[in-house]
Amino acid sequence: MKKLINDPADVIADALAGLAAAHPELRVDQRNRIVLRGDAPVPGKVGLVSGGGSGHEPMHTGFVGPGMLDAACVGEVFTSPVPDQILAATTAVDAGVGVLHIVKNYTGDVMNFEMAAELAAAETGTEVVSVVVNDDVAVQDSLYTAGRRGVGGTVVLEKITGAAAEQRRPLAAVAELARVVNANSRSMGMALTSCTVPAAGKPTFELRVTEMEIGIGIHGEPGRRRVLLTPAREAAEMLLEPILSDLPFAAGDTVICFVNGMGGTPLVELYVMYNEVARILRDHRVSIARSLVGSYVTSLEMAGCSVTLTKVDEDLLRLWDAPVNTSALRWGV
Template identity: 65%
Template sequence: MKKIVNDPADVVADALRGLAAAHPGLLRVTEDPAVVARADAPVRGKVAVVSGGGSGHEPLHTGFVGPGMLDAACPGAVFTSPTPDQVQAAVSQVDGGAGILLVVKNYTGDVLNFETAAELLAADGVDVRTVVIDDDVAVQDSLYTAGRRGVGGTVPLEKIVGAAAEAGADLDTCERLAGTVIANTRSMGMALTAPTVPHVGEPSFTLAGDEMEVGIGIHGEPGRRRAALADANGIVTALLDPILSDLPFTEGDRVLLFTNSMGGTPLLELYLAHGIAERRLAERGIAVERRLVGPFITSLEMQGMSLTMLRLDDELLRWWDAPVHTPALRWGL
């Protein structure tokens, strides 16, 4: 294992200290329990949007904290859910009195721990709602989930509801918007290599030099199938076709196309794949009105990519375009 770390047991805490050093004035980082909050929180009268999950997927979620997106994120250990006390601590730091929206990816540990926190918060009189993103079309169930996994769709979900909350939308509106995004988002990923968790010290799985895993999860979970390595055209087709048929997306749809690196895929290859996906969608009469390309929800150093499509309407487009200022996304400010 070759990684830029000191003690693998301290990798998350050390990274959070670096995150705080890199973004003074934007973020406030606490260590026990670990919480990353926007520096100006709580914002009085504003719905607070809180998310979190295992570390190792950066910039998700800590890189999306700031005006126009998340009020706080709870980073767990690598590939491990945050604890209920982390979620409670995050809410206590950012509760502006207008309610809390918890954004949760559909993994068993995340769902259980956020639900436990929500019950405890509700018992204390906090108006808290929970939404669960489950956009991965690759599998219905996996080692980590009951039902579909939450993957790339988490990014547009956090951006859209975060923007609405920033503009003063109430909790009911934020929850409704979240439901619309979840219902209209589909994703699928693939891998060429496995990630290596620092405290484990070896890859999560092995692939031969002429193999790829299609439908991989963001923790290195198995996908739909192991297949012979294809070229870029074949890889994009293997990801795009299941997405298009699942919702389904049809001629005349307006979409956001998000082409994501799993951490080890360079932008040269990512833009190549994105261009193929855009051409395939144009051939089907699907209009790509917004794009996002880059490593935004990763799996440590895994080589691979994912595609996410969100079917847009004017309301979703408005909130996607709204200003945002976070370590990983920034426009309009």
């Protein structure tokens, strides 16, 4: 195992220390392992809290800041944060108008965020609404979740709801917007290699150099099928076919198209994939209104990518275009 770490037991603490040093505009609570925007709680604004296991950076810590999240809770690698962390984050961002929990659909995340919401209501009277993200069309069930997993659609949802919260929309409206984005988002991923969890020291699964895995999860879960390595155009078709048929997307629809790297794939290859995805969408007469290309929801050093399509209207596009100022996403500022 070759990794730029000191000790596997110290990876998260060391990474948070580095984040704090690189981004003094943030507040990093090492004890509770939460990352907060520096001005939280923001008066009159709904607080947005998300989080999950480490290893998916920049999700979620890279999305803390004006226009997106107020706090992110950091678990061990591929492990949910615990209720006490989530409670601390919720309390820290509560400005008296409620807090939205954005929760990816994994069993540990759902359970721990639910417990934290109950504790917040009982101990501080904070109104918390939770929205579960489940945009992955690859599988219905996995080792980590009952039902569909939350993957790339989470980034789109956090950006759009973050903008709505900045506009001082009330909690019920921001939560409903989150449900709309989730309902209109579909994702599918693939891998060329596995990843290695530092504490394990070996790849989560094995792939021959002639193989690729279709439908993988962001924790290194194997996909729905293993196939021979194909050109990008064929790989894009394998990802897009289940996405387009699931919502279903139709001629005349307008989408945000997000091509995401899994951590070990260079940007040049992601743009090759984006070109193929755009070609397929043109053939289906689905219009791309906005695009995002890059490694934003990763699985450590896994090589591969995912595609997310979110069907949008003018309000959702305006919220997507609204200013955002985080360490991983920044525009309009």
